[in-house]
Amino acid sequence: MPELPRRVDAQPDTVGRDLGRLVLTIVELLRQLMERQALRRVDAGDLPDEKIEQLGLGLMRLEEAMVELREHFGLEPGDLNIDLGPLGNLLGPEAGSR
Amino acid sequence: MSLVWLYAVRHGGADRPPAGPGVDGERPRLVVEGPLVAVVGTVREEEFDEAALARAMEDLDRIERLARAHHAVIVEAAAEEPTAPLRLATVYRDDEAVARMLRERAAEFAQVLERVRDRQEWGVKVYVDAKPEAPAEEPASSGKPGTAYLLRRRADRDRGAQARERARAVADRIDETLAGVAAAAHRMRPQDARLSGRAQEMVLNATYLVDAEAEEGFRAALAAVEADGATVELTGPWPPFSFATLGES
Structure with missing residues (x-):
């Protein structure tokens, strides 16, 4: 099950991947929070169309960038879904788990 | 030195x-006390005293x-015979301590x-698809890819919420129906997919604790519930351990 590495093993061949996973996990969490907030504002209906388009484009590019980075580090979507024990998974069940 | 491990308590007889x-x-041996019988085993103290058991509880293979x-x-x-199991790792000093406990809690x-x-x-587990099915056809993009993206994500989110809501309703409906037929019911936390x-x-x-003669009615009730596409898994009959397990008082 995915866990944050207890410590980052400073072996040159794995340190990049471990650090990458840690950073990508945090970025992915922020991206999802931003997306949820954006959807709430769309729901509320107080955003002008061009603002919605802007927000959507930004989030879409961010997601594409995340996929590329994840593939660069050889990670599956579930690898970023940290198991928080009784709290469930960081990114929820939809994000998959390892 | 040895200790006495307690497995279960049941009515006496031949x-x-x-x-x-x-x-x-x-x-295993029996310790008889009045109408009750305890099923026990003599175990080594060095392997089963409090400290050894505390260590054992950290060793998954040993558990x-x-x-x-x-x-x-x-x-x-x-x-x-009807039997009440004891929780894992119920240990007494000797047979006399077991007999005393049987008297006190008769x-x-x-x-x-x-x-x-x-x-x-009977055990009942209900599963639903974790990922709701994708929408049939994407609406044609109107030269606004960002807006289309956001709307798609919104549809995903709403579908997920609806799926969870439906799943909860199915679970409640099945549980209510079966609890109505059973003598007792016990709902546990759903297990993790892993x-x-x-x-x-x-x-x-x-x-669910079900009268032996009510089995048919229980099965019929389960079959009659509208499961809304969920997968229903029935296991049993088991000895009614969930409804008879005794802890330390």
């Missing part, structure tokens, strides 16, 4: 102890071996054994 082997490879042996003895003991044991007499336990080994998400994990 009793043979289960053949075992028990948790320490020993052959598994202990639990399997404990369970096997209980199942054997429960074959004929009324409680009698009540529990009466509750499970001629009844069986434990259940399924791609689907578990939304109901419950056990």
Whole structure:
């Protein structure tokens, strides 16, 4: 099950991947929070169309960038879904788990 | 030195102890006290005193071996008489301590054994697809990819919320129906997908205590519930352990 590495093993061949996973996990969490907030504002209906388009484009590019980075580090979507024990998974069940 | 490991309590009779082997490879024995019989095993103190058990509880392989042996003895003991299993790692100093406990808690044991007499336990697990199906056709993009993206994500989110809502309704409906037919019901926390080994998400994990003669009615009730596409898994009949397990008082 995915866990944050207890410590980052400073072996040159794995340190990049471990650090990458840690950073990508945090970025992915922020991206999802931003997306949820954006959807709430769309729901509320107080955003002008061009603002919605802007927000959507930004989030879409961010997601594409995340996929590329994840593939660069050889990670599956579930690898970023940290198991928080009784709290469930960081990114929820939809994000998959390892 | 040795200790006494307690497996189960049942009504006395022309009793043979289960053949075992028990948790320490020993052959189980009986401690008789009035109308009650305790199924026990003599185990080595150095392996089963408090400190050793605390260590054992951190060793998953050892817990598994202990639990399997404990369970096997209980199942054997429960074959004929209503039997109340004890939790794993219930250990007494000697037979006299076991007999004293049986005397002190005789009324409680009698009540529990009466509750499970001629009844069986059934397990029901309900699974739904964790990922709601994708929409049939994307609306044609109108030169606004960002807006289309956001709307798609919104549809995903709403579909997920609806799926969870439906799953909860199915779980409640099945549980209510079965609890109405059963003598007692016990709803547990759904297991994580990694434990259940399924791609689907578990939304109901419950056990029901059912009169042996009501089995047909129970099965019919389950078959009649509208499951709304959910996968329903029925297991049993089991000895009614969930409704008879005794803890330390």
